[in-house]
Amino acid sequence: MIPHERISAALKGANAAGRVGLVPYITAGYPDKDKFIDTLRSIASVAEVVEVGVPFSDPMADGVTIQRASHIAIESGVSLRWILAELEAAGNLGAPIVLMSYLNPLLAYGYRKLAEDCVRAGVCGFIVPDLPLEEGDELRAALDTSGLALIQLVTPATPPERMKALCAASKGFVYAVTVKGVTGGASELPPEVPGYLDTIREHTSIPVCAGFGIRAADQIAALAPHTDGVIVGSALVEQLEAGNDPAEFLRGLRP
Numbered sequence: 001m002i003p004h005e006r007i008s009a010a011l012k013g014a015n016a017a018g019r020v021g022l023v024p025y026i027t028a029g030y031p032d033k034d035k036f037i038d039t040l041r042s043i044a045s046v047a048e049v050v051e052v053g054v055p056f057s058d059p060m061a062d063g064v065t066i067q068r069a070s071h072i073a074i075e076s077g078v079s080l081r082w083i084l085a086e087l088e089a090a091g092n093l094g095a096p097i098v099l100m101s102y103l104n105p106l107l108a109y110g111y112r113k114l115a116e117d118c119v120r121a122g123v124c125g126f127i128v129p130d131l132p133l134e135e136g137d138e139l140r141a142a143l144d145t146s147g148l149a150l151i152q153l154v155t156p157a158t159p160p161e162r163m164k165a166l167c168a169a170s171k172g173f174v175y176a177v178t179v180k181g182v183t184g185g186a187s188e189l190p191p192e193v194p195g196y197l198d199t200i201r202e203h204t205s206i207p208v209c210a211g212f213g214i215r216a217a218d219q220i221a222a223l224a225p226h227t228d229g230v231i232v233g234s235a236l237v238e239q240l241e242a243g244n245d246p247a248e249f250l251r252g253l254r255p
Helices: 002-015 033-044 064-075 080-090 101-111 111-121 138-147 160-169 194-201 215-224 236-241 246-251
Strands: 022-027 050-053 097-100 123-127 149-151 174-177 208-211 230-233
Touching: 002 022, 002 123, 002 174, 002 230, 022 033, 022 064, 022 208, 022 236, 022 246, 033 050, 033 097, 033 246, 050 064, 064 111, 080 101, 080 111, 080 174, 101 111, 111 138, 123 138, 138 149, 160 194, 194 208, 194 215, 194 230, 236 246
Parallel strands: 022 050, 022 230, 050 097, 097 123, 123 149, 174 208, 208 230
Antiparallel strands: none
16 A cells, blocks of 8 residues: 555544544653564554654644653654664554654755665655645655655644645645644534534545643544544653553553
8 A cells, every 4th residue: 555545534433433643752762762663563553543743853833741751752862763773674563653753854965865764664654744734745755655644734823724724735644733833732622523523524535633731531522523633642652751551552542
């Protein structure tokens, strides 16, 4: 199966089974670089898709929890090259892997080599929060050659016509940011979120996944009729930071 289709198929499979897709986020190599693959394998066992963050020195879309995790991972020597080598050595983890990276590490790596190495590593796509749609043609072309997804983000402030363009360009799923601001910052989701998610779904045939501020089972239950998947990031990183079992935490989020 084409890599970006693996992402969509996993989420649609969850929906067909009567549940919302679960997309956990972890920062690669955090909290223990030596246990990265073991942690990832545990999380993948209860997830439809796993989002792996590439540590970056200035993660502007992320709140303090993920910023802290990125800083510690960088200090321990985690890099994009290291992540891909670890994933390639690990083999099939059971769930499609999506890398979340800011643009600079990808530019430094080189787009063509990046796409080739990602295929070998089993990566299925990318989320690049600081890459505007209009500036993404070069990366998109390199990823398309290998069937990799470039997942687009839509926000509550996105105008209708731009929302349509982002949905049309996205592969794998459309990332629906649920709140204004950075990750991990909201304790409650705004009441307009369900209608906002319904609108996004009208513009795309691929799954829509809601992210930012999602950390509890009751939130997920409320969103389930309006989204195909939910992304859980800061709340999971906090569990890892506390030394708790990530798979047990994620199972407890299922509606």
